[in-house]
Amino acid sequence: MSTVTRHALVAGETTLREYVSTGVMAVGAVLFLASWAVLFQWVGERTPVLGVDLFTLFGVLLLAMAAGIAGVGVASRLGHVSASPSASAGLVAGSLFGGIGFVTGGLVASQTLGMGTVGWLAVAVATGVAAAALAVVPREDVGSTLPAALFLALVGALLVTDTLGLGWSWSPNDVSATFVGSVMVPVVTIAGSLVGSWSAAKARAGFGTQGREAGAFYLIRLSVFGMLGVLTLLVGFIVKNGLETALTNAQFGLDGHLDLPGALFGVALPDWSLPFVDVQVPFVTNVSQSLYVDVPGLAPAILGTLWLVVGAMLFAIPLGLAAAIFLAEYTESRLFRQLVEVATNGLWSTPSIVFGLFGLAFLVPRFGGGKSLLSGQLVLGFMLLPLVVITSYESIKAVPDEYRDASAALGVTQWQTIRSAVLPAAMPGVITGVILGVGRIAGETAPLLLVYGGPPFASQNPNVLSSFQFTSSPPFVSNTALLDAGSALPYQLYTSITSGRLPGQGAPFTVQDFGWGTALVLLVVVLGLYAVGIASRLYFRNKLYNE
Amino acid sequence: MASRIVERFEQYRSRNEDAALVLLAVTALSLVVAFVLFYQQSRWTVVPVAAFLVLTVVGWVRYQATVARGLTFVMTVATVAVLGLIVAFLVVRAWPAFEQMGLEALYRTEEPLWKPAKTTPWSLAPMIVGTMVTTAIATVVAAPLGIAGALYISEIASETTREVVKPGIELMAGIPSITYGFIGFVIVNRFFYEAFQTSTIGNYFTVGVMIGIMALPTIVSVAEDALSTVPEAMKSGALAVGTTNWQTMKSVTVPSAFSGVSAAVLLGVGRAMGETMAATVMIPHTKGFADPVYDVFGGVGETLTTVIAFEGGNATGRHIEGLFAAGVVLFAMVLVLSVTAQLIQARMRSKYGGDR
Amino acid sequence: MSNADVSHQSTPAPASTTTTGETEETVRESWRTYDVTGEPAVAVEDLNVHYGDDHALKDVSMDIPEESVTALIGPSGCGKSTFLRCLNRMNDRIKAARIDGSVEVGGEEIYQDGVDLVELRKRVGMVFQAPNPFPKSIRENVSYGPRKHGDLDTSLLSRLLGRDDAEAEEALVEQCLRDAALYEEVADRLEDNALGLSGGQQQRLCIARALAVDPDVLLMDEPASALDPIATAKIEDLIGELAEDYTVVVVTHNMQQAARISDQTAVFLTGGELVEYGDTDQVFESPESQRVEDYITGKFG
Numbered sequence A: 001m002s003t004v005t006r007h008a009l010v011a012g013e014t015t016l017r018e019y020v021s022t023g024v025m026a027v028g029a030v031l032f033l034a035s036w037a038v039l040f041q042w043v044g045e046r047t048p049v050l051g052v053d054l055f056t057l058f059g060v061l062l063l064a065m066a067a068g069i070a071g072v073g074v075a076s077r078l079g080h081v082s083a084s085p086s087a088s089a090g091l092v093a094g095s096l097f098g099g100i101g102f103v104t105g106g107l108v109a110s111q112t113l114g115m116g117t118v119g120w121l122a123v124a125v126a127t128g129v130a131a132a133a134l135a136v137v138p139r140e141d142v143g144s145t146l147p148a149a150l151f152l153a154l155v156g157a158l159l160v161t162d163t164l165g166l167g168w169s170w171s172p173n174d175v176s177a178t179f180v181g182s183v184m185v186p187v188v189t190i191a192g193s194l195v196g197s198w199s200a201a202k203a204r205a206g207f208g209t210q211g212r213e214a215g216a217f218y219l220i221r222l223s224v225f226g227m228l229g230v231l232t233l234l235v236g237f238i239v240k241n242g243l244e245t246a247l248t249n250a251q252f253g254l255d256g257h258l259d260l261p262g263a264l265f266g267v268a269l270p271d272w273s274l275p276f277v278d279v280q281v282p283f284v285t286n287v288s289q290s291l292y293v294d295v296p297g298l299a300p301a302i303l304g305t306l307w308l309v310v311g312a313m314l315f316a317i318p319l320g321l322a323a324a325i326f327l328a329e330y331t332e333s334r335l336f337r338q339l340v341e342v343a344t345n346g347l348w349s350t351p352s353i354v355f356g357l358f359g360l361a362f363l364v365p366r367f368g369g370g371k372s373l374l375s376g377q378l379v380l381g382f383m384l385l386p387l388v389v390i391t392s393y394e395s396i397k398a399v400p401d402e403y404r405d406a407s408a409a410l411g412v413t414q415w416q417t418i419r420s421a422v423l424p425a426a427m428p429g430v431i432t433g434v435i436l437g438v439g440r441i442a443g444e445t446a447p448l449l450l451v452y453g454g455p456p457f458a459s460q461n462p463n464v465l466s467s468f469q470f471t472s473s474p475p476f477v478s479n480t481a482l483l484d485a486g487s488a489l490p491y492q493l494y495t496s497i498t499s500g501r502l503p504g505q506g507a508p509f510t511v512q513d514f515g516w517g518t519a520l521v522l523l524v525v526v527l528g529l530y531a532v533g534i535a536s537r538l539y540f541r542n543k544l545y546n547e
Numbered sequence B: 001m002a003s004r005i006v007e008r009f010e011q012y013r014s015r016n017e018d019a020a021l022v023l024l025a026v027t028a029l030s031l032v033v034a035f036v037l038f039y040q041q042s043r044w045t046v047v048p049v050a051a052f053l054v055l056t057v058v059g060w061v062r063y064q065a066t067v068a069r070g071l072t073f074v075m076t077v078a079t080v081a082v083l084g085l086i087v088a089f090l091v092v093r094a095w096p097a098f099e100q101m102g103l104e105a106l107y108r109t110e111e112p113l114w115k116p117a118k119t120t121p122w123s124l125a126p127m128i129v130g131t132m133v134t135t136a137i138a139t140v141v142a143a144p145l146g147i148a149g150a151l152y153i154s155e156i157a158s159e160t161t162r163e164v165v166k167p168g169i170e171l172m173a174g175i176p177s178i179t180y181g182f183i184g185f186v187i188v189n190r191f192f193y194e195a196f197q198t199s200t201i202g203n204y205f206t207v208g209v210m211i212g213i214m215a216l217p218t219i220v221s222v223a224e225d226a227l228s229t230v231p232e233a234m235k236s237g238a239l240a241v242g243t244t245n246w247q248t249m250k251s252v253t254v255p256s257a258f259s260g261v262s263a264a265v266l267l268g269v270g271r272a273m274g275e276t277m278a279a280t281v282m283i284p285h286t287k288g289f290a291d292p293v294y295d296v297f298g299g300v301g302e303t304l305t306t307v308i309a310f311e312g313g314n315a316t317g318r319h320i321e322g323l324f325a326a327g328v329v330l331f332a333m334v335l336v337l338s339v340t341a342q343l344i345q346a347r348m349r350s351k352y353g354g355d356r
Numbered sequence C: 001m002s003n004a005d006v007s008h009q010s011t012p013a014p015a016s017t018t019t020t021g022e023t024e025e026t027v028r029e030s031w032r033t034y035d036v037t038g039e040p041a042v043a044v045e046d047l048n049v050h051y052g053d054d055h056a057l058k059d060v061s062m063d064i065p066e067e068s069v070t071a072l073i074g075p076s077g078c079g080k081s082t083f084l085r086c087l088n089r090m091n092d093r094i095k096a097a098r099i100d101g102s103v104e105v106g107g108e109e110i111y112q113d114g115v116d117l118v119e120l121r122k123r124v125g126m127v128f129q130a131p132n133p134f135p136k137s138i139r140e141n142v143s144y145g146p147r148k149h150g151d152l153d154t155s156l157l158s159r160l161l162g163r164d165d166a167e168a169e170e171a172l173v174e175q176c177l178r179d180a181a182l183y184e185e186v187a188d189r190l191e192d193n194a195l196g197l198s199g200g201q202q203q204r205l206c207i208a209r210a211l212a213v214d215p216d217v218l219l220m221d222e223p224a225s226a227l228d229p230i231a232t233a234k235i236e237d238l239i240g241e242l243a244e245d246y247t248v249v250v251v252t253h254n255m256q257q258a259a260r261i262s263d264q265t266a267v268f269l270t271g272g273e274l275v276e277y278g279d280t281d282q283v284f285e286s287p288e289s290q291r292v293e294d295y296i297t298g299k300f301g
């Protein structure tokens, strides 16, 4: 089988090819980050760097990348550097470069040269086909570098000559947006750096199969990096913007005492006061509007979320756990199990707003006709239900049969076995699942808009425990707090978006700052639950391993 | 069939004390009565509820095994019933709206479009188109990134980076959608309005990108599950003839897990479609059709979810019935995606045997 | 095989002391030294493998002569598969594994920086314990390696450009299937899915797949353990034929099988030690280690 080609088993020293392509990738990374910084307006687009405009510098660096890539490709083709390229860069690279060629050619023809539709379409097709051919026909080392280099060189030239610069703007006829230079320059620079770095990554690994792997992994890693970047930015923005609001008039000292009004928890307890570190965070403990507070706070929203979650858990956990036990331990009918699985998965994927509509149709008329805490609790309970069923079912099923056999062998009844052997073993999974599920519903807003959300800025806390009243006529027991509309953290964030301003006067911050503060507290609550959930999973998993 | 059920019941009876069975029956009955009374908005609902609780406690003390089995069965039925109730109530409340407009509500494009009233025609078409446009944008964003993320976690990452990336992506799923919406409203919308001089604050493009980001974690984690069901032996077989990891992924791992990965994308699309809050606060809430339809920066913007969330809080009469109709359409679209995804996953599972 | 010459100097040089097993027997260097005339195809030197804290291979040194069959035998869990996976660095896939020592393939060290794993695995092919064909057609299974390496180009693009290697592929597939003694059975259904073949056919297909990239060394990890006796016999015959062109290293826990098919035999015992290595006849007829004798006669293991 002489068809098989062989290459060196062990690579020699780092070659010139690797040095150059590593350099190109480094420049690409710098351009990539710098362009995002410009888009986020962390760096002004007029910042002079080393005596030249930032955008001119972008252009110069893109040209340098182009030169590096083209150099490596051509040197490899001429045999000046070692590499193991395939015969062709392949259809994927071909269509990618064809697409880039089409778009670039079309834009240049229609915008820069001002051609009509027929004209620019012809140019676009021509450049597209040319770019694709350039990628596909020559050997891979040329095919995957030259088109990229041409694209980078074109973009670089446009930037250096200021053809595409701060003064540039483009309003296409059929799209109601205007593309201006200050945005488009970083955008095309990002595109250029991606194409260039991808090409350089292939070159660095010496083209061929390894080169394609390197190129693909570069893009995959970048995607993951991007995702984590989004996460970091999100959390970063909220912490940065919310912290000041959340800590308005806050006091931290060592010589204080803990003042907790008993009424905070809705219980008629005397206010109690403990010697303690002096921590006062009015944003967390104040009501959202009142003549008597200077700092509007989140206490009604926090307590509202607390009660919603507690109610939902009281409803969903017994129901869901019982269903999971029946499914995993009792039922022998496959059909029934499949039916329930389809139903729970259906519930899981039902959009939250649909749960809200259901609450509006089913619960609201039956709890006095208005929005109420009780409706909110039940609707969130319905949403929590499938999560409890799914996670409990999975963790009960994961309990090894030996547990059941060992117990059954002792002559214990099935229920005893479940209670004393299966459930304790499944508990860690159930707990973790419930915590994660609660984290999800605690941030749920949409159904609350329909069944629970009260005034945008609540002036009192929900007093559930002290509001029970017993009467001699049906329904014998009532609780006004449970039947009142109210606030919750996510709902509060919504109202701070939809309300133009904070009620009353003299609040030390704007409604938007109030929103940032709310977002921070909500994030702390929800991510706190998630962190606990994930940590407990890790903890139980480690315990399992170490046993 | 009937005789089999009778037989099963006889068996069940012979294994349990009669008193326990009677107690169980009464307990279940009180729950049914409670539901019926609640449905009729009776003030007496509290009585059967109390009876249920008392009987449960009594049964628990006296006949724990029988009651446990019986009650867990009742709860399972109740769980299934919830889905049935949701469907029933949505359809019942939406019925008058569909009676007025028929299926024309789904495709009518002439003015007047909104809002539903008994005397004027109306249409859900703008919202359906809006949902499709935003979902399409979200899919373009989320599907490739999500699959890349799944490949990274299951095939490329080292142990340590996986321990960082995986919880990180789970955290992304944990951030409430209203938080994404707040950032979108305060930062993204404003940036777009200023940088692209769009006619409105908020447009399909930004909404689509945002809900795409929000659908990412679903795709990543479901696709990663699917990829990890591909047997190691298959991957080793490919690697042992000297193909690269990337070639192994492309030609063995991903094709073998293809059904699972597509299920992941479908579930992600379903998430994006049902995503409510971020879209509600970012979208301009103007009903109409973008012209041309790919003008995603245009002044119109409303989807099925956003119209319900935005107007549902204080709508009455035909208006709220129209919103229920929107809910039915949304629910049907998402359910089709979810059931398709489940069927695909079930096939994948049976292909590799067992439950992993 | 005539290119290997055995010499047993009886210099009692205790190399290490076993801690497992009943008899506290000292493994002598001479028992496991095997002089290969000419260049060994694979030369292993002081190989140690740890899985976490588990020391799975201890100081294994072994020269494997080319174009012969070398059998690795020993009780289950003694590290045979681990040793085999070290030879094409499939152990790199196992995150917990730590490998020290030296392995030379064709005179080149494979545990050093800059080694191209793709290139290594082209030279050192592997057949696994359970047949693992891809869920593709029989033809695609065989041509998978060469296609992926770009030696056979049958892609859409090359067909468009009229550069495809359809005929070369045809020839290669037939040749490899013949070499794997499978061609007659599947000649008329090359486009069928490989998963439809019987277990024995699947395993021979996996051998054909490994042969298609023209390796120097072929590693086989209990290639017949999942097969019925008839299929096993076919695989055994095939291994004998393959040894004319390839260096075959085969793991088995079936001693009769090792005796039947191999030229050299290496005995690993519990604890990851190579205890004895020599010509198959000599190892089976007059083993020098008491423990090996016990193992071979079935007294332990």
Ligand SMILES: Nc1ncnc2c1ncn2[C@@H]1O[C@H](COP(=O)(O)OP(=O)(O)O)[C@@H](O)[C@H]1O
Residues within 6 Å of the ligand: C051, C054, C056, C074, C075, C076, C077, C078, C079, C080, C081, C082, C083, C094, C096
């Ligand atoms: N992937 C792995 N992770 C951890 N330990 C392993 C792994 N593979 C094998 N081992 C351990 O290494 C030792 C040798 O295993 P192996 O090489 O499979 O033995 P054999 O093939 O001779 O039966 C055993 O103790 C086994 O538990």
Ligand SMILES: [Mg+2]
Residues within 6 Å of the ligand: C080, C081, C082, C221
């Ligand atoms: Mg083994």
